[in-house]
Amino acid sequence: MYDVTVDVTVKRHVKMLSYPIGKPVITLGGQEANIRRLLDDINTSDNVPPQPEISGAPIAGQGAEGSWYDEAPRPQTARHDHRSHRHRNTRPNTAIGNRTSSGYTDNMDEDYAHDGNKARSNVAMEMTDMKEETMEGVPDLEELIKMEKEEMDQIIDMVESNKAIVISGETGCGKTTQVPQFILDHYIEQGKGSECRVICTQPRRISAVSVAERVADERGESISNSVGYSIRLESKFPRSTGSILFCTTGVLLKYLESDPQLYRATHIIVDEIHERDLLSDFLLIILKDLLQKRPDLKVILMSATLNAEQFSEYFYNCPHLSIPGFTYPVQEYYLENILEMTGYIPPDKDQGRKKFHDRGRGKWREREEELEEEEWNVQAWCRSLEGKFSPKTIDSLSRMDLEMKILDLELIYNLIRHIVSREDDGAILVFVPGWSEISDLHKLLMKDRFFNTDKVRVIPLHSMMPTVNQKEVFDRAPPGVRKIVIATNIAETSITIDDVVYVINGGKIKMKDFEPEYNMTSLEARWVSKSNAKQRRGRAGRVQPGKCYHLYTSLKETTLEDYQRPEILRTRLEELCLQIKLLKLGRIEPFVSKAMQRPSTEALRMAIENLQNLQALDENENLLPLGVHLAKMPVDPHSGKMLLFGAMFGCLSPVCTVAASLSFKDAFVIPLGKEKLADMRRKELSEGSKSDHIMLINAFDGWEHHRRTRTDGQYCWENFLSGNTLKLLQNMKKQFAEVLRELKFVRNGDVNDPSVNVNSANMALVKAVICAGLYPNVARVMKVPSGRSKFPKPPKVNLKDGQRVSIHLKSVNSDEKDFPSKWLVYHKVMKTNGVNLFDCTMVSPYPLLFFGGEIKSSMMKVNDHEERHMVTVDDWISFYASPTIGQLVKDLRKQLDRLLEDKITRPGVTNWDPKSKEGAVLKAIIDVITQEDFDQDDDSDWNNYHGGRDRYR
DNA sequence: GAGCACTGC
Known part of the structure; x- marks a missing residue:
């Protein structure tokens, strides 16, 4: 046990070091008499734990009268059966102002971003592919109605004659607001309004609410009549039939628990499927299967234009309809144009051959050759620019680092100066990857008196900055004042700033990725995809023609991916697996294989293994009682388990509070x-x-x-x-x-x-x-750097597998010097620059002994002359303890395990009566835990012990 | 010496 070592393996970004990890630093003993007495109390308590029954308590969501989704269909009333209520064509141009002033907006707003007449001037349908439309003369009302009628008839025809269709169109084409209404109005006209219940899912809460409000407005109604919405913690349901419900994808998936065939809906519209978020990909698998079981169900998939065909192929080659949309033209510029117009000379790229770590994928040599080929392509491309660009620009391009390992903020600074001094009024939106770039660019601008005046307003925008809640982001700058917003991709979909005319696309985006082979989640900047670029470009054309500056060459653009990798390939799958089991969708592997892109076997295996270790699944993938509870809670499995224990204890x-903060955000x-x-x-x-x-x-x-x-x-x-x-x-x-x-x-x-x-x-x-x-997210503090240096470094800790990681500087433990216990539990570990624990709690020995894995007693050799007893959790978390106390702890743990198993299988309210077995066991456990026990072991002074360990680093 | 973005009757 003393010399438990880990293979010396150098993996990407993970230092696997060889050193003993098992030596205990805490000796248990202080509580021996206490535990003995408590165990006696348990043994004299009742042996049959009383099971307090909860009877007659109504269960929320079940049979709650008047809830939209449980009501039986009822006949359509006369007041809804005419379309005269709809007046979206004459709607004044107020939508944008209203929403933006209320805070967040969403890209969905673009579907009604412009004046109603303009937005509807391009409603003519095309069965062919996308066609960029420009603004034409505004047709008169009669013509508009006729055009809309044709559009509606085509969509209705397709919906009626197919089980599933794909409708694609760029933002601005009105598909989100119009298609659900076409369907409902068609049914109403046929006098069958009561047979129509449309559910339309959105990936984000705000889109669901704002689209519902917009559609209700177009129909001249208030919300909760024929249109409603449902998002987590907030629902305004429409009437039970003849209605449209906008909800988040998560809400619809939740419905499946009580209504697996989704009888509450006749039409399901899944919007924004091109975003390929985890929940929509999951929903698509389910809907595809559901079509076999429910021949009457209609599924309408809505996507952006790029690659819409792949969704049609996935859904048995269902028909695909493309709607042209309206946006103002946006002029695009690439790096070569930007260098030419600013005269900026970028730094040369590093000349020495850079060691290229491609995170273990692909072999070094192949990568070298690839790089040489790229270099050759770049040089050939540079030559092709001769005559079109100045020699200075071409020279810069051939010498600079086009991969932009580090975003060139000087370049952005020069470009902003160029726009501010040469271009007409209009806000500038700069997309950069993260906090540090926002911070650095902000400093760079503020250093320059040119920007540090009343004439320029620079606003940083990041999900963790207070500006996300402030009105000033949306406020139009006064005349003569230039607004510059420096943002992450939060401004790509979640926050819409109307007055943006100039967009600077930094070209990089931070993306979460999960690599099962290293059991590690990472967050790193990558090149944007074409769809990101398109979305960013679109942010410039909301109110007038705009300009978009991409910080990569037009050559680079050709190599960008069409889309970001779907989330299902980039994330841990524990929750997905639990949902699959809860919804009784069969075995996990075959089910997931039906996804548009299936995650790796390794990622699945890891998720299933973790769930098995958590006692959520058995070895045959059957849901265990704990798994059922966890699957029903709207949090990740670890937070769910925490909630169950919080209730019991x-x-x-x-x-x-902890579970909410961890599963949502702090x-x-x-x-x-x-x-x-x-x-x-x-x-x-x-x-x-x-x-x-x-x-x-x-x-x-x-x-x-x-x-x-x-x-x-x-x-x-x-x-x-x-x-x-x-x-x-x-x-x-x-x-x-x-x-x-x-x-x-x-x-x-x-x-x-x-x-x-x-x-x-x-x-x-x-x-x-x-x-x-x-x-089992446990880490062990290995080294606390001395506090003498100017920037004290955060403590170094080890994970079970020997990975050495840091405590993130945001954690309250990052500058902690004194750890009476060396054991930390954490929720999130992620590779950013290095590997970091983002949150942690120091825990004393007893919680680990009672709530951790298997306990073993053993002997450990301290030196040649001395052996000591110890107890060890999961073969790595060790404490010195006499055989007696080891046995007492084991006995108590056994009592607790029995109680917990019983509690999970037969849930009930905690019985605190110390005369009951349950009360006695809980009292004992709580009593022992409450006396936090940090007795230091004298001869294993922790700092001395690890003092000579630097040579391993 | 530092934190992309979403989401759950």
Whole structure:
């Protein structure tokens, strides 16, 4: 055990080091008498745990009267059977202003981005492929109605005569708002309105709401009549039949749990399928199968134009219809044009042959040859530019790093200066990959007095910056003032800024990727795809003709992928697998193989294995009782397990805060330049807990406390918190409590009910529950660098497989010097620059012993003369312990395991009566955990022990 | 010495 070593293997970005990982640093013993007494108490308690029954409690969502999706179809009433309510053609041009002033908008808004007349001037249908339309004269109303009628008839014909169709069209063609209405209106005209229930899914919450509002508006109704929406935590259902429901993809998938054949819908429209997000790809597999079982069901897939054919092929070569759209023309410029117009001379690329790490894919030599070929192509292309571009530009192109390993911010700076001084008014939107580029470019601009004036307004935009919630992003700059927005891809789909006329496409995008062979998620900047570029370009043509500057050559553009890799190939699959089992879709592998692109066998195997280790699946992929609970909770499996334990151990509210923050996002926003101050605030909020998760609880509780005195605004401001996010987290917590009530783990759905919070103030226990949820995500602190250097480095920690990683600088533990326990549990580990733990909680030994993996007792040789007893969890987490205490811990653990298994199989409210077996066991466990036990072992002084280890690095 | 973006009756 002492010399457990890991193979010395150098893998991509992962240092596998060889050194002992098993030596304990903590000796257990202080609680021997305590545990013995507690075990005695258990043995004298009742042997049959009483099962408190929850009877008569109504289950939310089932049979709730008046809910849209459970109501039986009923006859159509007369007031809906004429189309005269629709007046979308005469709608004034207010849509954009209204939505943007309310905060977020979405690219879906583009479907009605322009004046109604313009938008509808190109409604003529084409069965052929895409055709770029330009603005024509505006037809008169009569002609418009006629054109629309033709358009509608064609779509209806196709829908009627096919089970599935694909409709493609660029943003601006109106497909999202019009197609659902065509279908409904057709049924109403036929006097069959009551037979029509259209569900239209959107990938984002905001699109679902804003499209529903727009469509209701076009029909001259308020929401909840013939049009409604349903997103998580917020629903306004339309009437039960003769109606259209816009919902998120996730909501529709949730419906499948109670209605596997989707009888609540006659038509299902899946919008934005070209985005290839995990949930739409999953839904498509299900719908494809469902068409066999429900011959009456109509499926309409809606996509952008590029590659729309592949969806038609996937759906049994179903017909494909393309709708032309309207957008203002956008002039495009490439790197060669930009160098020519700015006269900027980029730095030469590194001359020495760069060592090329292509993350293990492809062999070194092949890659070298590939590079040489690329180089040759570039030089040939440069020669072809002669005569068309100045020699200076051509020379620059041939010498610079066209791969843009590091985004050239000087180039962007020069380009912005060029636009500001030479081009007409209009906001500039710059796309860069991430925080550091936003920060650096912002500094670069502010350094220049040219930009640091009242005439220029520079706005950084990032999901974690407070500007995402501020109106100024959307506000049109006053005349003579230039607005410059520096943004991540948040401005590509989620946030729409109307007055943008100039777009600078930095060419790179940060993308999450999962590599099962390294069991590692990464987040790295890659080249954009053609569809990203197209979307970015479109951001320039919303209000008038615009210009788009791509920071890559026109040669490079030809090598860009059409689309980003679908998410299903880039993500962990645990949740997907659980859903497949919950929806009884058969064995995982064959089911997933039906996807448009199937994930690797390795990724699937890893997901299934993890679920088996979690006791969610058995060895035959059958859902175990725990798996059923986890699948029903709207969080990842680890957070789900945490919630179950939180309910059982009477600390529901704090644990819900953690689960909500981990599965959605934490509530912090950080203004540019205030990073360190924000770190300090978080550290204060952690109150010495050495836990990011406890810090989140304290931040949330502080906010709720200040709400009572209406000082929450001040509180958020001081602590860099977003009130909007906190409200969402609060609602999520309520939802979790509801779900736990349905699963019968708590009696009522109030997350703050005292009965489920008897131990909420016991932070040692809350940490233990966090540990129970996050296990086996355990890391061991290996080295705390000395604090003398100017920039103290974060502690180095090891994962179980020996990977050496850092604690991310955002974590409250990143500047921690003192770890009484060397063990951390974490939720997220990700490779960015290096490999980082993004959140962690230091845990004491007992939570690991009680909630971790298998416990073994063994002897360990300390030196030639001495051996010591120890207990070890999962063969790597070791503590010195006498044989007696080892046995006591094992006995107690056995009691706990039995209790937990029973609880999971037969859910019930916790019985705290210490005379019951359940009460006695829980009391014992809580008692031991509460006395955090950090007895240091004298002869294994941790720093000495690891002092000589540098040679391995 | 640093955090793409979504989402769940």
